[in-house]
Amino acid sequence: MPNSSKVVGRYAPSPTGDLHFGNLRTALLAWLHARLQGGQFIVRMEDLDLPRVVAGSADQILRDLEWLGLDWDGPIVYQSERTDFYQRALLNLDALGLSYPCFCSRKDIQAAASAPHGKVGVYPGTCRSLSVSEIAMRASNKSSATRLKVPPKMEASCGDFVILRSDSLFAYQLAVTVDDLDQGVTEVVRGADLIDSTPKQVYLAELLQPKRGRVNYLHAPLMLDDQGRRMSKRDGSISAEEWRRSGGSSEQLLAHLVTTIGILEEPLKCIAIEELIEQVDIKRIADKLSLRY
Numbered sequence: 001m002p003n004s005s006k007v008v009g010r011y012a013p014s015p016t017g018d019l020h021f022g023n024l025r026t027a028l029l030a031w032l033h034a035r036l037q038g039g040q041f042i043v044r045m046e047d048l049d050l051p052r053v054v055a056g057s058a059d060q061i062l063r064d065l066e067w068l069g070l071d072w073d074g075p076i077v078y079q080s081e082r083t084d085f086y087q088r089a090l091l092n093l094d095a096l097g098l099s100y101p102c103f104c105s106r107k108d109i110q111a112a113a114s115a116p117h118g119k120v121g122v123y124p125g126t127c128r129s130l131s132v133s134e135i136a137m138r139a140s141n142k143s144s145a146t147r148l149k150v151p152p153k154m155e156a157s158c159g160d161f162v163i164l165r166s167d168s169l170f171a172y173q174l175a176v177t178v179d180d181l182d183q184g185v186t187e188v189v190r191g192a193d194l195i196d197s198t199p200k201q202v203y204l205a206e207l208l209q210p211k212r213g214r215v216n217y218l219h220a221p222l223m224l225d226d227q228g229r230r231m232s233k234r235d236g237s238i239s240a241e242e243w244r245r246s247g248g249s250s251e252q253l254l255a256h257l258v259t260t261i262g263i264l265e266e267p268l269k270c271i272a273i274e275e276l277i278e279q280v281d282i283k284r285i286a287d288k289l290s291l292r293y
């Protein structure tokens with residue numbers, strides 16, 4: 001077992017709507033994984049993507065986590081209050097000569113992906129070598145995003161990725177990496193939908209803090225709804241609030257979440273958080289978080 005005094009786990013929701021059961025199950029797994037090692041657990045609100053933030057959602061998320069029985073250490077960190085740190089990281093990356101402005105639209109990138117040798121989701125490096133005068137010319141009538149150059153071994157799989165969006169918001173990859181470093185996070189347990197982000201964040205972290213310790217990235221399987229589709233906040237997958245309104249207790253919901261992932265021997269109808277942490281075994285959780293990096 002790792003040195004318990006050093007384990008720091010986290011849950012980092014985006015306040016863009018109520019957490020659905022899949023989100024809650026990931027939060028529970030992250031909490032159990034940290035607490036079973038005697039580690040700290042922190043909660044960070046990823047509220048940078050202002051156009052998507054829903055008023056009241058952050059408070060509702062915290063209420064839901066608390067109601068489920070998850071506790072956390074220290075104050076909640078809000079990314080919207082940390083933009084100075086992201087700005088500093090951008091400057092550092094710029095000083096390393098690794099960032100560049102990109103003027104491509106989403107359409108340009110899609111077209112490049114459908115060309116021979118193109119790959120969906122991988123930026124082909126169109127703006128990587130623009131000259132100073134070309135940049136000045138394009139900047140006069142279009143706002144640019146900022147991308148980070150990746151080393152050759154990552155070019156085919158991930159491509160240069162955005163660290164500052166063209167609407168001037170700091171990109172998810174940059175903010176998450178800066179925060180995980182600053183907060184001393186050692187265990188990132190999150191949904192498998194983010195697995196493609198992990199190599200980007202590992203690379204960014206190496207650039208920003210080459211001497212950091214090891215971070216474990218563990219990815220929880222996504223929960224599917226009754227029709228076998230991935231749950232989404234947008235399609236109104238059931239929330240803790242609805243569960244409560246229809247008379248469900250937190251113990252019943254915990255049992256449901258635990259049963260759907262199979263971290264206890266037997267399916268359950270009801271379990272208190274204190275019992276759950278007594279009964280569950282960290283190895284069994286780690287087995288479920290099989291998508292490691």
Ligand code: GLU
Pocket residue numbers: 011012013014046176189190191194
């Ligand atoms: N804020 C992200 C989300 O809610 C998760 C970020 C992370 O865990 O790295 O999807």
